[in-house]
Amino acid sequence: MGMISTFRAAILLSVAATLPAAAQTTITFASYGGAYQAAQRKALLDPIEKMLNITIKEDTLGGVADVRAQVKANAVKWDIADLGGASCARGSAEGLFEPLDYSVIKTDGIDKAMATKDWIGVIYYSTVIAWNTQKYGQNGPQTWADFWDTKKFPGTRSLSRGASETFEIALMADGVPMDKLYPLDADRALKSLARIKNNVVSWWASGAQSAQLLKDGEADIVAIWNGRAGAVIKDGAKAAITYNQGIFNIDCLVIPKGSKNAALAQKAIALMVSPDLQANIPALIDYGPINAKAFDTGKITPEAATKINSAPVNAAKQTNMNFDFWRDNLTKLTERMDAFLQQ
Amino acid sequence: MSSGALPIAVRALERRYGRVVALDGVDLDVAQGEFLTLLGASGSGKTTLLMILAGFTRPDSGSVKFGGVEMIRTPPHKRNLGVVFQSYALFPHMDVAANVAFPLVLRGVASAERERRVRSALEQVQLGELGSRRVDQLSGGQRQRVALARAIVFEPGILLMDEPLSALDKKLREQMQIELRHLHQRLGTTVIYVTHDQREALTLSDRIAVIDGGRILQIDTPQRLYEAPASHFVADFIGDSTFLPVSVRNGVARWREQVLQTARPAADGEYQLVLRPEKVSLGAAPAANLLNAVVEEVVYQGDSVRIDVRLAGGAVVTLRELARAARIAAMPAVGSPVRLALDPADTVLVPAP
Amino acid sequence: MSEVATGLNAAGIRADARRERNALAGLTSPTFLVLGLLLFLPVGWLFWLSVFDDTGLTLENYRRMVVEPAYISIFRTTFELSVLVTALSVVLGYPVAYMIAFLPPRAASICLTLVLVPFWTALLVRTYAWLVILQRRGVVNSVLMDWGVIDEPLQLVHNFTGTTIGMLHIMIPFLVLPLYANMRAIDRDYVRAAASLGASPTATFWRVYLPLSVPGLAAGTVMVFVICLGFYITPQFLGGGRVTTISMKIQQNIATYFDWGAASSLGVVLFVVTLAVFWGFSRLFPLRRLTEVGGP
Numbered sequence: 001m002g003m004i005s006t007f008r009a010a011i012l013l014s015v016a017a018t019l020p021a022a023a024q025t026t027i028t029f030a031s032y033g034g035a036y037q038a039a040q041r042k043a044l045l046d047p048i049e050k051m052l053n054i055t056i057k058e059d060t061l062g063g064v065a066d067v068r069a070q071v072k073a074n075a076v077k078w079d080i081a082d083l084g085g086a087s088c089a090r091g092s093a094e095g096l097f098e099p100l101d102y103s104v105i106k107t108d109g110i111d112k113a114m115a116t117k118d119w120i121g122v123i124y125y126s127t128v129i130a131w132n133t134q135k136y137g138q139n140g141p142q143t144w145a146d147f148w149d150t151k152k153f154p155g156t157r158s159l160s161r162g163a164s165e166t167f168e169i170a171l172m173a174d175g176v177p178m179d180k181l182y183p184l185d186a187d188r189a190l191k192s193l194a195r196i197k198n199n200v201v202s203w204w205a206s207g208a209q210s211a212q213l214l215k216d217g218e219a220d221i222v223a224i225w226n227g228r229a230g231a232v233i234k235d236g237a238k239a240a241i242t243y244n245q246g247i248f249n250i251d252c253l254v255i256p257k258g259s260k261n262a263a264l265a266q267k268a269i270a271l272m273v274s275p276d277l278q279a280n281i282p283a284l285i286d287y288g289p290i291n292a293k294a295f296d297t298g299k300i301t302p303e304a305a306t307k308i309n310s311a312p313v314n315a316a317k318q319t320n321m322n323f324d325f326w327r328d329n330l331t332k333l334t335e336r337m338d339a340f341l342q343q
Numbered sequence: 344m345s346s347g348a349l350p351i352a353v354r355a356l357e358r359r360y361g362r363v364v365a366l367d368g369v370d371l372d373v374a375q376g377e378f379l380t381l382l383g384a385s386g387s388g389k390t391t392l393l394m395i396l397a398g399f400t401r402p403d404s405g406s407v408k409f410g411g412v413e414m415i416r417t418p419p420h421k422r423n424l425g426v427v428f429q430s431y432a433l434f435p436h437m438d439v440a441a442n443v444a445f446p447l448v449l450r451g452v453a454s455a456e457r458e459r460r461v462r463s464a465l466e467q468v469q470l471g472e473l474g475s476r477r478v479d480q481l482s483g484g485q486r487q488r489v490a491l492a493r494a495i496v497f498e499p500g501i502l503l504m505d506e507p508l509s510a511l512d513k514k515l516r517e518q519m520q521i522e523l524r525h526l527h528q529r530l531g532t533t534v535i536y537v538t539h540d541q542r543e544a545l546t547l548s549d550r551i552a553v554i555d556g557g558r559i560l561q562i563d564t565p566q567r568l569y570e571a572p573a574s575h576f577v578a579d580f581i582g583d584s585t586f587l588p589v590s591v592r593n594g595v596a597r598w599r600e601q602v603l604q605t606a607r608p609a610a611d612g613e614y615q616l617v618l619r620p621e622k623v624s625l626g627a628a629p630a631a632n633l634l635n636a637v638v639e640e641v642v643y644q645g646d647s648v649r650i651d652v653r654l655a656g657g658a659v660v661t662l663r664e665l666a667r668a669a670r671i672a673a674m675p676a677v678g679s680p681v682r683l684a685l686d687p688a689d690t691v692l693v694p695a696p
Numbered sequence: 697m698s699e700v701a702t703g704l705n706a707a708g709i710r711a712d713a714r715r716e717r718n719a720l721a722g723l724t725s726p727t728f729l730v731l732g733l734l735l736f737l738p739v740g741w742l743f744w745l746s747v748f749d750d751t752g753l754t755l756e757n758y759r760r761m762v763v764e765p766a767y768i769s770i771f772r773t774t775f776e777l778s779v780l781v782t783a784l785s786v787v788l789g790y791p792v793a794y795m796i797a798f799l800p801p802r803a804a805s806i807c808l809t810l811v812l813v814p815f816w817t818a819l820l821v822r823t824y825a826w827l828v829i830l831q832r833r834g835v836v837n838s839v840l841m842d843w844g845v846i847d848e849p850l851q852l853v854h855n856f857t858g859t860t861i862g863m864l865h866i867m868i869p870f871l872v873l874p875l876y877a878n879m880r881a882i883d884r885d886y887v888r889a890a891a892s893l894g895a896s897p898t899a900t901f902w903r904v905y906l907p908l909s910v911p912g913l914a915a916g917t918v919m920v921f922v923i924c925l926g927f928y929i930t931p932q933f934l935g936g937g938r939v940t941t942i943s944m945k946i947q948q949n950i951a952t953y954f955d956w957g958a959a960s961s962l963g964v965v966l967f968v969v970t971l972a973v974f975w976g977f978s979r980l981f982p983l984r985r986l987t988e989v990g991g992p
């Protein structure tokens with residue numbers, strides 16, 4: 001409850017106040033900017049500043065290349081960086097990150113796959129099926145096989161033009177079970193995609209584009225990120241989604257190798273993935289907490305939880321994206337996807 | 344070739360640009376094979392008239408006939424006119440021969456015949472050798488000749504020229520004037536020529552039309568226009584003239600009480616006597632009209648000497664004496680009194696403006 | 697070798713001439729330096745990035761373009777699109793420039809402003825507007841279906857057609873402006889002269905006006921074509937994933953290859969191909985004629 005956390009913060013505050021040296025400490029957090037980072041500020045950074053009695057400066061980044069540049073140049077400005085899941089896997093393989101100290105960071109309630117030696121998830125987003133309720137009513141396509149079934153659900157489709165997510169979707173549509181996706185069978189995926197190709201009105205390139213296609217009714221069924229779909233529906237568009245066979249993707253936190261405040265960064269990360277602060281996230285932005293215990297804090301009502309992608313009831317219907325697979329195969333499969341789209 | 348030449352008849356031509364009246368009821372007849380010059384100050388409407396004849400400008404109303412055929416609604420490319428532009432308008436993307444051949448190509452003249460006529464036209468303008476030159480490699484005079492060759496190569500019945508020589512220096516201009524005259528004599532085409540250079544007009548033309556404010560004030564042969572201007576404007580526009588106010592009472596003409604003998608009797612009224620430099624001389628004794636004057640200035644000008652004298656009443660008259668040694672020796676000093684002699688046969692009276 | 701003049705003041709006069717030359721060189725050299733740096737540094741850097749990676753010299757980034765089937769077709773798509781858009785820009789833009797060139801100055805400047813209106817709005821906004829106009833429930837399809845011209849919506853966007861339309865809209869001003877400047881400088885007397893020599897309006901156009909407008913046309917065409925080669929946003933938004941241009945692939949390679957080499961090699965090839973196009977073009981239309989306008 002709010003009272004409890006405030007109380008705890010007060011204690012921490014009074015403890016910290018007795019340590020004058022710590023009061024000066026500043027760490028730098030870099031993320032993707034925009035509404036996402038603003039939400040992170042409110043949900044995570046503001047409370048942590050109070051709890052640890054530190055200042056958290058913010059910066060924005062464009063991807064793992066920025067982290068690599070700092071590490072390679074031996075000029076690490078950032079203590080914590082927020083990256084996409086595939087970027088974390090990539091940077092980890094390149095040895096760009098400090099190992100995480102799991103004696104400080106508690107992983108109860110966090111999927112093992114999302115807490116590795118040098119990166120840990122911070123939020124979930126899902127790629128889901130969204131459909132036009134004007135066309136199909138509430139009983140829209142519930143599986144990717146339905147998405148592929150143009151007899152049962154006549155109409156136009158839209159999928160991402162990127163290989164990741166789309167290959168998983170194509171395989172599920174072709175009957176591969178959710179837990180047997182990896183390593184992806186690219187030939188099979190492309191054959192499956194070839195079957196739906198003529199019904200795909202547009203292969204979207206950005207989240208904004210997928211939202212527009214759904215909102216304008218240009219595509220009747222769209223493979224879309226849950227956050228984007230949520231915004232469109234909130235906007236009044238006649239659309240609905242299902243979490244069935246959704247694909248979990250994450251943003252993750254890392255400590256760039258050579259960070260000068262690594263120890264403090266470990267503590268901050270521990271708080272960022274803690275149930276209490278994780279529970280702040282859904283109210284601010286359409287992403288799900290990485291820590292399932294967030295749903296036990298009481299901050300999220302059971303009714304609100306049914307809408308959140310990572311709530312246990314929804315999480316059970318979905319599968320994780322395998323970032324290590326994509327780290328090793330992204331370029332190869334992207335070229336194949338491109339060749340396919342060009343045909 | 345004069346058989347192909349066409350007469351031109353213009354009637355009641357009007358053209359306004361907003362409030363500016365560029366042409367104000369122009370009537371004009373040009374005989375077959377005649378060389379007629381439009382002479383007038385800048386803005387008098389010369390180009391407007393020519394452009395209407397060529398069909399590039401639409402008049403508000405009026406009639407234009409070539410050889411008796413109404414042309415006013417015929418588009419320019421069907422009027423079969425040769426036009427020489429002040430800018431020459433030689434096509435820069437074609438060489439000289441191609442420029443000259445252009446009207447023949449359009450008329451479907453076979454290539455052998457075309458080549459012959461292009462060569463002949465270039466020879467007419469004395470440019471036989473330059474057929475393969477690029478236009479921008481020509482001098483001003485050469486361009487002018489190419490433009491002329493191009494305008495005559497298809498033997499149009501009428502040739503229009505708008506200040507074709509104005510871009511040339513004086514010497515070249517005079518040479519081209521002679522050539523134009525010869526060319527006209529050979530071809531016999533009807534020509535309407537625009538200039539504001541009166542000497543050029545006098546040199547070239549069978550007749551000159553003086554135009555001002557969109558109206559034709561006088562059409563006459565060069566000699567009549569000069570010797571017998573019908574109005575103060577024409578007399579003033581052509582030649583250097585000094586005007587003395589003259590009134591005629593009971594058939595007697597007087598300037599400031601002094602009786603003047605005139606060539607022709609004039610009706611009673613107010614007139615201006617036109618004095619031209621070559622028509623007056625210094626006190627050669629027995630003359631009918633002698634005017635007292637004082638020498639103001641003597642200027643040696645090579646071929647002649649210009650003498651400015653002041654008459655009683657203040658009018659300054661310029662006269663011109665040929666620069667012969669005997670005359671120069673007898674030149675009066677500035678400030679000395681002289682007598683100005685005017686032969687009655689040289690007197691010209693125009694109505695006072 | 698010409699002999700050195702030794703006449704009166706010859707040495708001083710030569711010194712003046714030298715000073716003048718030096719002053720001119722001094723004034724222009726910063727510009728040349730900056731232009732040179734702006735041109736060669738980035739291209740040189742791109743080239744460097746494309747052939748060196750962590751392991752040293754490598755041609756991997758170029759080999760990929762040959763072995764991966766996507767690249768050939770991306771190059772083909774980019775060039776087809778650029779040629780088509782350039783050709784259509786000429787077909788649509790030429791009459792516009794022609795009309796404006798013959799208007800009185802005031803009307804002409806109003807029309808030019810209208811031609812430039814597209815520049816007032818952001819590229820993204822314009823592109824999005826085309827989406828709204830061309831999509832299945834867009835303005836065009838709605839009107840055509842209301843009128844009963846078609847039963848099923850036409851696929852006007854998310855493909856090559858939509859990309860072409862969107863790019864055309866952006867590129868036409870780039871053709872019209874240089875062309876208009878050229879046409880404005882063509883003396884009206886040429887047209888009159890042609891008519892007086894017996895050329896019908898059609899013949900005047902083909903034999904005189906069009907040849908005289910070639911410099912402006914060439915300048916506009918080259919500009920449109922080269923800009924088309926670098927298009928990114930429009931095909932991204934209106935191509936529906938079916939149209940991939942080199943620029944899009946460059947962007948994608950930056951994201952997927954985690955290094956610059958895979959992207960910069962494409963940049964290098966695009967640069968070289970563009971130069972080759974320029975060279976070919978300058979063989980067809982000598983550069984001298986690109987800079988000279990109207991008559992002599």
Ligand SMILES: Nc1ncnc2c1ncn2[C@@H]1O[C@H](COP(=O)(O)OP(=O)(O)OP(=O)(O)O)[C@@H](O)[C@H]1O
Nearest residue numbers: 360363365383384385386387388389390391392539
């Ligand atoms: N296109 C036009 N628009 C408005 N006024 C015009 C136009 N063309 C001619 N005018 C006006 O009509 C009058 C006659 O012009 P025009 O060109 O015929 O004169 P011009 O005798 O040829 O003069 P110049 O010797 O200077 O060539 C002038 O007052 C001129 O300003």
Ligand SMILES: [Mg+2]
Nearest residue numbers: 389390391505
């Ligand atoms: Mg004129």
